Amino acid sequence: MAGAGKRQRLALRLASIPMGLLALSCLYPMFFAVNNALKTRHDYLLDRFGLATQPTLDNFAQAWTGAHLDQYFLNSVIATVGAVLLLMVVSSMAGFALASLRFPYRRFLFIVILSSLMIPVQVVLVPYMRTMVALHLINTHIGLILSYTAFFLPFSVYMMTAFYSTLPRELIEAARIDGAKLFQVWWHVMVPLGMPALVTLGIINTLNCWNDILIALLTMQKNRTIMVGISALKGQYSDQIPLFTAGIVIAAAPIVALYVIFQRRIVSGIAAGAVKG
């Protein structure tokens, strides 16, 4: 910026004002939710704008147990953890095979997996649900885990294939000369080497699974996830905003924490995915 003129610097400084307001608007919803969750119902009715003057945690306690968010939260944790681990295993195996092994129809299988990107849930909504019913997977954790894995898999396989194809094939040859079976090569060589990519995938898929509404709404009506639970709360507690916002805070907390801790990884991982995949 050495040669930047005075006028340009002034223009940039002016631009930073609306950009700053936009940045504040990005922080506002979470502030709004936390602030109102700390008010009593009475306080909220008296003052919908101000800061919570006498903060209380009662709303969190009531949302957690009274509105069954504890159960919904647990369902989301089970589904998210299960699907993220399964996605790591399945995409690492597939990526290893596609990038490092020789076999017929390799290209074809790669295209089959990738092209399913073009089939979002909405496009197969009815037959997908019928498949879940036929396999007795409706309202089960394992059904949701398998669904998340299937719907978030192509991007993960693509990323692992791209990552593994940068590794030299000599690695595998060396391990095989030592007498290792391919499965052992995968587990002892490829999984540890792939960890950087796998961790990034794990974080991105955590966002995807935790935030999902449509798949869970279709298949987990009797065993709600946190997002399905929150959307149901919206109708029930429309006159108890502090309680409702406490639920929102509980549902958003894991993602906000994840973003604060892993911001760099999330941003670079999603950028890589958006640009390449």
Add this chain to the structure above:
Amino acid sequence: MATNTIRQTAQGVPPRSPSRRRGRAEARAALLFLLPAVLLVLVFRIIPLFWGFGLSLTSATATTPGEFIGWGNYLRALDDPNFRASIANAGVVLLAVPLFVTIPMVLAILIDQGVPGRAFFRSVYFLPVVLSSVIIGSIFSIVLGFNGQLNGALKLLGIPGVDWLGQSATALPVTLVIQSWSTFGMGVLIFLAGLSTVPKDMVEAARLEGAKMWQIWWHIIIPELRPVIEFSTVITTIGLLTSMFGLIYVLTGGGPGTATTVPEYLIWAAQGRLNQPAYAAALSIILFVCTGILAWLQIRIMSRNANF
């Protein structure tokens, strides 16, 4: 995109090994490694796609298999006021695509040019992207409700309240503003990645020659960003057609009336509330054809801009 990686991976594989038996064992192992991925994608996505097409040609209900009625469900869609409304709404949504692309581009260029506070903007702009549409929709449903904070603030200024989400005239535009607010961080990220490939010395040279800021933007930076603009346009369009369900579900429930019913929402409603699975399947296939054309465009753009 797809074709590129295949080419890359193909180059990484050396010529045939002398041992044929080992080659066959390797092929068998490879297929085993791929089995879980292929099976999941087949069972939950690819087979359902063909099954759904078959279903769309029948009069099936939730409980009866129905009978073959050919293109009946598709013809019915043409006469269905709900479907027509959803297509009209999708048209309105797609009219907003230029804004969804331009605003993040301008913000990214400003950040790239060193606007004061850029590190803060960069990290904060992405926060709404990681929040679930359920969270965002819930919060805005409170703020924008008739007795919500926005109307409360307007009242203080002496402006009468508006039922933002409850009347047809404002429901869709407001939903679109929220959608663009919650996703613009993604666009900023994509454009920042693209801006890192714009040659800095070219910009610097133009500046030394006395070019004005807008001239540099218009004649150097934006032309250099063309591939990113194309890419962003296509993925924004696909995103608007297939990822607004959560927000609409929480914010407006498709209403009032059909004011915010878009095709993906109508598919869900036809399947569940209206109990017309075969009709829903036909709508799904229509959506698939539209997004399929867009995805094909995306792959073409990406393979043409292979180096970006």
